[in-house]
Amino acid sequence: MAIGTSPVMQQYAKVKSEYPDALVMMRMGDFYEMLGDDAVRASEILQITLTRRRTAKEGDEGVPMCGVPYHAAEGYIGKLIAHGERVALAEQVETPEEAKKARGSSAIVRREVVRLFTPGTLTDEAYLAGNLAKYLVTVTSAKDGREGAVAWMDMSTGDVGVRLVTQANALAVLAALPVGELVVGEDVDIAWVTGIPRRLVSVQSGLFARSTAETAIKRAYGLGDLAGLGLPSDSCACALGALIGYAELTQVGKLPTLRMPNVVSGRTRMSIDPSTRKNLELTESLGGRRADSLLGILDRCMTGAGARLLARWVAEPLVDVSEIVRRQDAVAALGHAATREQVRDLLKQTGDIARCVSRLLLGRGGPRDLGTLRGTGDVLPALRKALGHCDGLLKVQADGMGGLEDLTALLDRALAEEPLPALIRDGGFIAGGYDSELDSYRVLVTDGNALLQALEEREATASGIPLKLRYNQVWGYYLEITKQHESKVPGHWLHRQTTTNSHRYSTAELMSLERELGSAGAKAQKREEDLLAALVDAVRKASYPLLSASEALATLDVLASMAEVAARHNWVRPLVEDSTAFAIEGGCHPVVASKVAEFVPNGCDLSGGQMWLLTGPNMAGKSTFLRQNAL
Template identity: 45%
Template sequence: MMAQYLEIKADYPDALLFYRMGDFYEMFFDDAVAAAEALDIALTKRGKHEGTEIPMCGVPHHAAEGYFLTLIRKGFRVAVCEQMETPAEAKKRGYKAVVKREVVRLVTPGTLTEDSLLDARRHNFLAAFVQVRDEAALAWADISTGGFHVMPVTPLRLGAELARLAPSELLIPEGSEPELAEIVSDMGVPMTPLSRGSFDSTSAERRVSALFKTNSLAAYGTFTRPEIGALGAIVDYLELTQKGKLPLLRPPVRESAGGTMQIDAATRRNLELTQALSGGKTGSLLATIDRTVTAGGARLLERRVSSPSMNLDTIQARLDAVSYFFEDRALTQNLCDALKRVPDLDRALSRLSLDRGGPRDLAAIRNGLAQAEQIVTQTQREGLPPLLRESLQCLEGHEDLVDLLDQALIAEPPLLARDGGFIAAGFDGDLDESRTLRDEGRGVIAEMQAKYSAQTGIQSLKIKHNNVLGYFIETTAKHADAMMSAPLSETFIHRQTTANQVRFTTVELSEMETKILNAGNRALEIEKALFERLRQAVLAKTGPVGAASKALAEFDLSAALANLAVEENWVRPTVNDSRDFHIEGGRHPVVEAALRQQGGQPFVANDCDLSGGEKSSIWLLTGPNMAGKSTFLRQNALIALIAQIGSFVPATTARIGLVSQLFSRVGASDDLARGRSTFMVEMVETAAILNQADDRALVILDEIGRGTATYDGLSIAWATLEHLHEVNKSRALFATHYHEMTALSEKLDHVDNATVAVKEWEGEVIFLHEVRKGAADRSYGVQVAQLAGLPPAVVNRAREVLNQLEKNEREGPAQKALIDDLPLFAASPLPQPAAQKGPSEVDALLDGIHPDELSPREALQKLYELKEAREK
């Protein structure tokens, strides 16, 4: 056995080998040591190899999926080695023959299909990148849903596309790890090197064509050599990991580089599109706006948020669909009720294609298509927008498959086909006959037990069954002697004696056992054959079922966005091909939702106009910290993004010209792993914006230059704003504390000053969160520091230093004094209230008052007494 193990392990040196032994997967040697630590399970020893004890650990096969997930998340790959025959079959080849075993699957992050290992509301992409001379391409597939895509991409844009897709695994040619390591490590995507032959475009085209049973890929579009190579690498890797059982991939779709809004990794992170800065989905834009009720609809929303469209017709078609449901609330409610009962068709279909499915996956197909039929009957075709009309057509024509599955399956089938009992009575005559014999046999066993009990006079006699003896008669040792003596010994044959029981059989019982076992096994074999027939019937309708699943997701998302618009009072934006950017009453969806959860504090809406022309296309925003500058910047970027996914937006009015690129440099942290300071990270992100932004981009910049000396920072911020205005010509929001920059509004034609209003009241600052035209005269940093709880002595000292600096600035360089001339804490400390020797007269009066016991007249009298005591 160990020789067999070592031979198989030699073919998978980079994976943990899960070696099936009966009901367990066992691991040995270094695999056992690594797995025991990663899974926190016991490490034992078994036998010796070359004089050294062999480390060993194991996990139950029925719970293996949970262990797979833990190992995958910790960076391991798992080779699943199964027994290909029973021990009984192996013994036919010789007494010491080892059971045949083979690796049936390689489990990697990008090839998961089980529901328990995946987030139903997110895609799980396997991607491949290859560069051929001056061209490069990125392909990606989700084998759990069948999506298969490719696009041209430059190495410069690779990071942004990986951030958009967030793949679980990236395939690359061997030897390209060093040049791609920095880009890919930023995304946290594990790389898997493959031989360069996997990316060869000639063999790749044959491989992909064979998968789709075509002579060439011309039927699906025109692909470049790198694109074909990337597609072929994914297919080659799937053949390797799935051991020939290829998933049900849809024909490849070529995406154009300019088809979606370009959003780099830093911007996605700063805007918290699909993941919050704190980690996890909660607090992200996606979590805030998700009202979908199906897994397919949720994945579609994630794709839209990650990839806002640049196609005006597509955006308008999506907006028309949302408007339709926005206006017909009764239809929308009925639709959502039906959609809540729609299972995940895509993943059920994928598991069936990989032969990892079970009866519940067949039931999922049946139930999903049945709900599709219901949606068709309750939806009026008149007035239906084109997008929904096309989707509705995909929901029709599944009656034959639904009828077949409905007749064949029980209402709630078991998870596994080997459990049996999932085929409905009356569907197959042979199965019904075998079941009858099996079930009646159980009744016969009960009759035989009563008969033998009467014959022997032993009331405690039982007929039982186990996998070793089969059916047997069991009685206590006290009664065994009578059964082993004549005349009973002629009928009852002794089989086994245990500590407290003695077991017998009879010729009659053995014959009945054979009939019952044969009937039960035959029934199970018939069910397995029927399952395969039904599986093939579903796979024969892969195209229509996949189209229905896509249509259901489209209905779900359109209805969900309509519900969101109604609940949150969002409006339909006007999206056009101009450079408009006119928002009235704009709001930040995530912050508004958070305020509501915290107690209903209203969000202060603000306008923004960056339309250019005679108006400004850049706003220079000043104002104190905590006033809402960053929120204002982010909300306008999010409004543009939300509009281009085809949704209503959080505003009173919105007119938006297509935004080709979205750039955000808001906040920063250091990158110690690469030796980058916070300021360096900020400069790298700013450089990316200035080098890439075009005239249709929307740029939001916050506090450029704050991480270095004042004059250095001011110079960089000044030059950056000029470059955006003169060279990039982008629409932009630029927040700063350098008030000197407000002078640029007089120098640059399309720059306007704006400020976040505050109000001072008795030495304290009150944030109004209102954005107005004009410039701030102060930053109110000391007041914010006081609100944050700095010690009073520090706040007083800060005010003193600030006053001196402002005085020096007014009086000119000749009168400037060194701050060092101001002795630290030289200002007299604030007088402390004198300690009182005892309670005041007012305190004494208050202590003696019990409001619940006072009449109105007595309360008035006490008030006079308190006033008189205070005046003393």
């Protein structure tokens, strides 16, 4: 649909040509407007009124248009994304005055896309659930179609991974990931991505070129070559590079700090086909409920990051016996009730620091994100002390929480007491006494009347003249005296106005104070913004220790959750060995047993190649028995 010929409509058409697969929301004063086909589509999803914008053509009925208030755009964008749409947000990047000065009186303000919202690249708190991850995923395949790679990224935490796959196991690998959005090249066989909703699939062929992908990886990690990443094939490099390139595209050149990619081997994780995964109800029940799944039973995590990591562990179980035993040892070490409760109480006081770091480094964070980093940093010494007697996997987590002492001390000095404001423009988030310049502005804002009164008293005492300090919109602040005291006026007073019964004067000090009072609020806000930018820069420099601490906290939370669940249900530690032995005594289905008043346990021994033939009437529990042993 043609947009129109007016300057604004042509501006919209230009942005639309650059983002043809997205709905373009362009800032027009106090609204974000959509035109043409975008307006028709958005009005249907958002259930808002579709109107028309007049074009330059005489008698033209106009172009379809709809709009949403800029201050409420967040909710509307969230609804569009939930429907699988991509949204290009075009902001005004100059004022009308700047536009006219640069390009003449008829110039319109420049508008540029500052962000592309897509289902897999969200970092805003409003669009994310604390216990759920949504990954941006790329899939690529070699020319022979037999080998390929899957790469994934959680934009909200900087978590990155890549895995070599074949067509035989690609669907199983994808089924284990919480896919928010899948990006593929034009040459990928559709069979590789069957089962992913089409609305979540984006085709971006140019990003998968080997040279383009390699450049993106080097840029993101500051590398001279890819040798140190341990990527097993060109397919992995192309998938990882396309992943980073697409993320940069949506963030208009920005990226949060990315963790070094986790190169996953098929020999360490179990591949579970989508049908088996669904029927075992690993992460959600057949009815789509998390609470009625294995994950729902196991999740007693105290943090969102822990809940998200547990979901990954359940979705991709370990097959390496030594790693399984390490986890079992850590859970056993947390079996002591006092230690476990202390650890869990401390974990409850921590925040989702990886997501805070991501928002801050993308320019979307605020004072409360810094407050979360401060609060978590204050808890880390106590957590490390609680784990001081531990070894193995728990010691690894304790060591991963170090290196943040300087940043925490800085935030303790710089930030005001809780509660901190949600928005930067609200101000008041920098502590008094941290910055002398900011303190001076705040004194002017809060004590302005007292300063004026003090000046009035000084001038009255020094001159011996009864006077009043007054204000009007024409002259501002002035000293007013009656005519009978005109002869006593000091030489530094400046005459401003004569009225019927009085004279009005100013002084250099009064005029200076008036200017300072008039600009103090704006200067205080600007100074706080500068100080926040400096704190964000400190966060950027400490981003790797922060991400390490985030991973350690999440891992500790999962291990403590497992220990808590085992204690509540009186579960025992199984002996896991590298053999085909399979012997269970008194086994229960964890979900079903939690839902019924009395569950009858059953044993199962398939060791030595035994085969069991299971029979029984309908609803006797055959399927439950099969599933509990599979779990």
